[in-house]
Amino acid sequence: MKWIKILFIVFFLLGVSVLSQAEVKVGEVAPDFNLEDTEGNLITLSDYKDNNVVVLDFFTSWCPTCVRYLSEVNKCFGAYKDKGLIVIGVDIEEPLAKVKKLVKKHKLNYPVVLDLKAEAASSYGVRGVPYMVIIDKTGKIKWTGHMLNNEGRTTLKELLNEGN
Numbered sequence: 001m002k003w004i005k006i007l008f009i010v011f012f013l014l015g016v017s018v019l020s021q022a023e024v025k026v027g028e029v030a031p032d033f034n035l036e037d038t039e040g041n042l043i044t045l046s047d048y049k050d051n052n053v054v055v056l057d058f059f060t061s062w063c064p065t066c067v068r069y070l071s072e073v074n075k076c077f078g079a080y081k082d083k084g085l086i087v088i089g090v091d092i093e094e095p096l097a098k099v100k101k102l103v104k105k106h107k108l109n110y111p112v113v114l115d116l117k118a119e120a121a122s123s124y125g126v127r128g129v130p131y132m133v134i135i136d137k138t139g140k141i142k143w144t145g146h147m148l149n150n151e152g153r154t155t156l157k158e159l160l161n162e163g164n
Helices: 002-020 065-085 096-105 119-123 149-161
Strands: 034-038 043-044 053-059 084-094 112-115 131-135 141-145
Touching: 034 096, 034 112, 053 065, 053 149, 065 149, 084 119, 096 141, 096 149, 112 131, 131 149, 141 149
Parallel strands: 053 084, 084 112
Antiparallel strands: 034 043, 053 131, 131 141
16 A cells, blocks of 8 residues: 555656646747756757757757757758857756767767756757757747658748848
């Protein structure tokens, strides 16, 4: 009987954390965050989203799909950075040394921030990685998904070609 009560409490607490997790929707204003990058600089999303298209790439180093996908994200940033694209990698709950090693190994050309308590991930409703969010120049979410598919690429190209 004691184990049943313990299991009930555990499942209740897990259920509460899942229910309390935010879920962002396309068209909503992107939640702001202040996180340090791998060099100790404070990155605030709102500093970027009013003048640029921003892609947030949530990932972890222990996720093989995330690690393989980093090179594609890096190429995308390289191809579109002159059109106003900002990519911010968001590593979830990993120590600085591990993240720095990953950034160096994969030669990432965009800032990677440390979401040490998964607060940013929670505010975006991240439930699995990789997870990407495309934010337009007005700060609104235009696309979300686990990997940049054709719809995500089309959205990104349309946003970057606005006004050109």
